Structure formats: C-alpha cells, structure tokens
Amino acid sequence: MELRGDVYDHNCPTRVIANHATGRWGSLALAKLLDGTKRFGELRREVTGISEKMLAQTLQALERDGLVRREVHPVIPPRVDYSLTTLGTHAAKQISELFGWIEENLPNFLAAQEEYDTRQTGNV
Amino acid sequence: MELRGDVYDHNCPTRVIANHATGRWGSLALAKLLDGTKRFGELRREVTGISEKMLAQTLQALERDGLVRREVHPVIPPRVDYSLTTLGTHAAKQISELFGWIEENLPNFLAAQEEYDTRQTGNV
DNA sequence: GGTAGGTACTTACGAATAGTTAGCACTTCG
DNA sequence: CGAAGTGCTAACTATTCGTAAGTACCTACC
Incomplete structure (x- = not known):
C-alpha cells in the first residue's frame, strides 16, 4: 500500500x-x-527574531513530524538538546541549499524590487 | 561590492x-x-484552498521579488498570464523537489506523527 | 432583454494566528 | 540576597488570514 x-x-x-x-x-x-545538535537557547539566539513561544511551538511540530529529535537531560539547570533525524537531515539540506542560493542572489532580488517599485510609482 | x-x-x-x-x-x-505559463484562474483552481485575495497578494509579492512575470492582455474578458522568470525557475525547481520528496515520504511522516501521539497520550 | 456566468481582481469585516509579556522552579554567580 | 540563566507555558494583544461581497465588462441562454 x-x-x-x-x-x-x-x-x-x-x-x-x-x-x-x-x-x-x-x-x-x-x-x-x-x-549539529543544539540547545533550545542556542537556537533562540542564532535564529534572530524568533520568540521563545514560537520556537517551542515550531520545534514541537517538527518533532511530531519526525524531522527533529528532542532529548531532555534531567539536570539543573534544565538541558534540552535538539538534533535532526534522518528524515529531517534530508529536508534541512534542501532548505539550506535554497537559502544559500537566495543569500547569494540578494543583489538580484533587490534590483528586481527596485525596478518593480519605480515601475509602479511611475504609472501613477 | x-x-x-x-x-x-x-x-x-x-x-x-x-x-x-x-x-x-x-x-x-x-x-x-x-x-508552464498559467492564468490567474488556472492557478486558483489548481492550488486548492487558496482564496482569490491570497493568490493575488502572493503573486504580487513574487512578481516584486522578480520570481514571477505578469503579462496583462487588454482583452475582454480580461486575461493575465503568469510565468516564472529565470530566477523564479531556479527557486521553483528546488521547492518542487522538496515537495516531491515530502509526497513520497508521506507514510514515514504519518508513522512519526502516530508514534509521537501515542507517546504523548501514554504519558498522561 | 434580462439574468446568469465568466474574467481578474479589490475592499471590508470577522476569525485565526502570531508576537509580547510575565511567570515558574531551581541553581549559580556576584 | 538579589540577579541571571535554564526551557518552557499561560494570558493578552497585534497582525495576518480567510470569507463574502462588489466591480466593469462581455457572452450565452431562455
């Protein structure tokens, strides 16, 4: 099936x-x-702009989908490690490749936006 | 620079x-x-669940970023064609590849979700 | 000849979602 | 002994989203 x-x-x-x-x-x-494996706080600092709430929510969804593995170490202060599963690694590689390409092409995107904006305001 | x-x-x-x-x-x-090139209405029908408002908004954003080309034919009834730019084609290929992979792996995702859910309810 | 339907949108409004702030229970550092 | 760090969660608010309707024009149908 x-x-x-x-x-x-x-x-x-x-x-x-x-x-x-x-x-x-x-x-x-x-x-x-x-x-590689990262802690909750590390992710929060490295993915700038994300709130704790959204990070927690996001990681829970990814864990449920089997993309991310969550390991709790019952120590004080609490320590929770996040890492990619086999499934997650595949997805992450494709996303990362796309992001890299977007980063490289930033000048092209900015040029396109500028051209679009002048075209719009010019027509008014 | x-x-x-x-x-x-x-x-x-x-x-x-x-x-x-x-x-x-x-x-x-x-x-x-x-x-290939598609009309507004075609996209609306083929991407099920999208509203006209969101499709219009989405296409405007993609056009501004230089990913999508918009061609208006001044005829009655109106006809507007949308197609990918060179930039857009590259992005679309990567997205499409990821989507294809997700579609293939649906059983794996469903299994992961089920396993997660039983693990959660089991702990209550 | 009047109504229904198709085109590609735009606008207004209620609903869902995202972000902000505060709190928890505990330890270590100053 | 107060402040800060840990990984969250709950309550509240701002933002975004989806739904429904309106637009201007024509074709087809009864």
Whole structure:
C-alpha cells in the first residue's frame, strides 16, 4: 500500500508537513540544526527574531513530524538538546541549499524590487 | 561590492524573500508554474484552498521579488498570464523537489506523527 | 432583454494566528 | 540576597488570514 501525497490538495496531510518544513520559522530551525545538535537557547539566539513561544511551538511540530529529535537531560539547570533525524537531515539540506542560493542572489532580488517599485510609482 | 544576505538575521531582506518563496502559498504557486505559463484562474483552481485575495497578494509579492512575470492582455474578458522568470525557475525547481520528496515520504511522516501521539497520550 | 456566468481582481469585516509579556522552579554567580 | 540563566507555558494583544461581497465588462441562454 504505497501512499503518495499531493501538496496541491488542501485536504492532504502533506500540506501541513510542507508548511512546517518550509514555514517562516521551521525552515530556519531545520537549516540551523544542520550545524549539529543544539540547545533550545542556542537556537533562540542564532535564529534572530524568533520568540521563545514560537520556537517551542515550531520545534514541537517538527518533532511530531519526525524531522527533529528532542532529548531532555534531567539536570539543573534544565538541558534540552535538539538534533535532526534522518528524515529531517534530508529536508534541512534542501532548505539550506535554497537559502544559500537566495543569500547569494540578494543583489538580484533587490534590483528586481527596485525596478518593480519605480515601475509602479511611475504609472501613477 | 558583492553583497551577500543572511537569512538568520531578521533585519536582512533575504528573510522577506525567503518567506515569499517558501511560504504557505508562494511555494505552491511557484511549483505549479513549473508546468508552464498559467492564468490567474488556472492557478486558483489548481492550488486548492487558496482564496482569490491570497493568490493575488502572493503573486504580487513574487512578481516584486522578480520570481514571477505578469503579462496583462487588454482583452475582454480580461486575461493575465503568469510565468516564472529565470530566477523564479531556479527557486521553483528546488521547492518542487522538496515537495516531491515530502509526497513520497508521506507514510514515514504519518508513522512519526502516530508514534509521537501515542507517546504523548501514554504519558498522561 | 434580462439574468446568469465568466474574467481578474479589490475592499471590508470577522476569525485565526502570531508576537509580547510575565511567570515558574531551581541553581549559580556576584 | 538579589540577579541571571535554564526551557518552557499561560494570558493578552497585534497582525495576518480567510470569507463574502462588489466591480466593469462581455457572452450565452431562455
């Protein structure tokens, strides 16, 4: 029984998973974890702009999808380690590649935006 | 002056572009346009669940970023064609590859979610 | 010939989601 | 002995999203 999803169908569960993996914070968390195991606080500091609430929420979703592994060490102060699963590593590599390409092409994007903006204001 | 972005910095413009390209609707629109030029209505029907408002908004953002080309034909009834730019094609290919992989691995994701859920309820 | 339907949007409003702030229980550092 | 650090969670608010309707124009149908 080989079940295959369809992201274009909004009733398909892949939609939800795709949103977690490519969403605003999930994508950044995944990509950051390619560096290796990280603690909650490390991720919070390295993915700038994320709130603790959103980081917790994001990591829970990724853990449930089987993309991220969560290990609690019952010590004081608390220590929780996050790392990528096999599944997560694959996804993270693809996301990271896309992000790298976007970073490289920043000048092209800025030029496109500027051109678009002048075209719009010029038509008024 | 080679300017390179950093998606982990929340003040960097790449953050915005990454959100458009990987976001809930932007990613689906980009991937769908890999099939070739499409009209507004075609996209609306093929990316199920999207509202006209969100599709319009999404396509405007992608156009501004230089990922999508918009061509208006001044005919009655109105006809507007959307297609990928060179920049957009590169991004769309990467997104599409990731989506394909997620679709293939749906059983793995479902298994992970089920395992997570039983683990949670079991601990109560 | 009047109504229904199709085109690509835009606008207003209620609903869902995201972000902000504060708190917890405990330890170490100054 | 107060402040800071740990990884969260709960309550509140700001922002975004989705839904429904309106627009201007034509075609087809009854």
